[in-house]
Amino acid sequence: MGHIQITPSILNSDFARLGEEVARIPGADWVHVDVMDNHFVPNLTFGPTMVEALARVSPVPLDAHLMIEDADRNAVAYVEAGCGSVTFHVEAAKAPVRLAREIRSAGARASMALKPATPIEPYEDLLPELDMLLIMTVEPGFGGQKFLDLCLPKIRRARAMMDKHGIETWLQVDGGVSLETIERCAEAGADVFVAGSAVYSADDPDAMIAALRAKADAARG
Ligand SMILES: O=C(CO)[C@@H](O)[C@H](O)COP(=O)(O)O
């Protein structure tokens, strides 16, 4: 398991001041950028041009979470926009192995996401192609939703699979992660934690990142 990383989502930050919003979180490991196309999920955010502008001012690398249809054709644009990690949804990819290889050869970390009802077992052999696996802990589409405990067994099974294969794939959780839920995720084997509303609703977002990191570290023992 890798070291604990906290990646705040800007989804619930002030979009009119994105540059200032990312400047408030220098203690983050990554900035999580939720890209939504109003087809794969019922919400619309931003595209590669906006992401490219954000990459130029962000104090830490961008972690793009693509909630878009036709990921096969669109994911590499986010590598070219300057993201250090690009996550596609397996439900939206026609050729996930080819896509992961294209993301890597374009120069970013390749990551694949699973919605809460998507099982991990069919993708066991694909894990070595990935730098990170994202297990969603809410239905994708919106920030501020309640954490789904039903996803915890899948996190445990994913971590066991990675251990079995002796691979270093990071295991990210996204959705409803807060001071109340992060310990459960860390105990289950996650090492990369997206937190949107928990960070941006805090008076001091950078202090919240430190508090989340301390809880996850403690839960690991
Ligand atoms: O991908 C998504 C939602 O689809 C997430 O990145 C959320 O935006 C995280 O926000 P919180 O659940 O932490 O408020």
Ligand SMILES: [Fe+2]
């Ligand atoms: Fe996300």
